[in-house]
Amino acid sequence: xxxxxxxxxxxxxxxxxxxxxxxxxxxxxxxxxMTPLVDIAFLLxxxxxxxTTMVTPQIMEMSVPPEVESQVEVKQSELFxxxxxxxxxxFYYQGILEQAQAQPVTMKALRSVCVEENMKQxxxxxxxxxxxxxxxxGRLVQVLDVLNQAEADIxxxxxxxxxxxxxxxxxxxxxELEAIKxx
Amino acid sequence: MSxxxxxxxxxxxxMTPLVDIAFLLxxxxxxxAKFKSEAESEKKFQIxxxxxxxxxxxxPDKDLxxxxxxxxxxxxxxxxxxxxxxxxxxxxxxxxxxxxxxAEQREKNLVKVSLNVLDALILQSRLxxxxxxxxxxxxxxxxxxxxxxxxxxxxxxxxNVFNYVTDKRQGNREQx
Numbered sequence: 041x042x043x044x045x046x047x048x049x050x051x052x053x054x055x056x057x058x059x060x061x062x063x064x065x066x067x068x069x070x071x072x073x074m075t076p077l078v079d080i081a082f083l084l085x086x087x088x089x090x091x092t093t094m095v096t097p098q099i100m101e102m103s104v105p106p107e108v109e110s111q112v113e114v115k116q117s118e119l120f121x122x123x124x125x126x127x128x129x130x131f132y133y134q135g136i137l138e139q140a141q142a143q144p145v146t147m148k149a150l151r152s153v154c155v156e157e158n159m160k161q162x163x164x165x166x167x168x169x170x171x172x173x174x175x176x177x178g179r180l181v182q183v184l185d186v187l188n189q190a191e192a193d194i195x196x197x198x199x200x201x202x203x204x205x206x207x208x209x210x211x212x213x214x215x216e217l218e219a220i221k222x223x
Numbered sequence: 224m225s226x227x228x229x230x231x232x233x234x235x236x237x238m239t240p241l242v243d244i245a246f247l248l249x250x251x252x253x254x255x256a257k258f259k260s261e262a263e264s265e266k267k268f269q270i271x272x273x274x275x276x277x278x279x280x281x282x283p284d285k286d287l288x289x290x291x292x293x294x295x296x297x298x299x300x301x302x303x304x305x306x307x308x309x310x311x312x313x314x315x316x317x318x319x320x321x322x323x324x325x326a327e328q329r330e331k332n333l334v335k336v337s338l339n340v341l342d343a344l345i346l347q348s349r350l351x352x353x354x355x356x357x358x359x360x361x362x363x364x365x366x367x368x369x370x371x372x373x374x375x376x377x378x379x380x381x382x383n384v385f386n387y388v389t390d391k392r393q394g395n396r397e398q399x
Contacts (some may be wrong), residue, residue, distance in 0.1 A: 088252030098280045099386035171367045178363025181273035
């Protein structure tokens, strides 16, 4: 580790004999020991690598209808209702509850059912999600997630037509709970 | 011409590219690192967020009011609402106007609140700054009634648009 730069100072020429004829090496710049710097750099690198969490939360936007006095009239035949029972099982029916039989559905099948129903009444079908107050929030988000994915399928199937999504979160009716109680 | 052969020990390796990459990674991780916010360091609970399909949506960080519904880790079954705001100025103004908060709570960011106080907090935060966005960060195991009650309060205060905070689901695996 001969320190930096110095080609100054008295040169011991005479003592070197023959070697004195050797050309003096020209030194450019200086030598710096980079070891501690690199040590610290690696230390910090490992620190930041271990402390970083790559999973950042994402969001799911929801909008609920405002509280208004007047009720909006909805054709019951254009209503597609998804129900979540207190044990987190999912049911659906289309149209009027008394006429249509509510059916149990798995999370896997829900997506295709949704797409199918929406294609029957393009841009007119209103999807209503009704969850029992004792069901879990996790299930609700799962269903919302499936609906979002179904939405992508629907848009694809509509081939460029304008899609108007009609969706609402609604309180569950006791009659509906009665209908799916024993299913 | 007899040159003295230098004794070589080991071998020489050019470390430059290695160090270059190391620094590159270091700067990357340093800039992407996000440290725990004030509210996060105050909290004493862990929220198991529901998982949803990955997309590019991100939690806004400006003028955000977060309502967390968490299960107390020390006392299972004890669920409560927690409220926090990212905008410090707004927060101070809002917290000072809301009755039902203790002097100690007014100093903090994350406050454990009842539904009634939450109602007042949402109303005041909307009055303070109309641009305030709301995020609901709830544990997936809680009952839907917690969300339902909260949604009703939000509707009452005309905060009709809000966000559910979720985690990315790894892969495209469907849940049963």
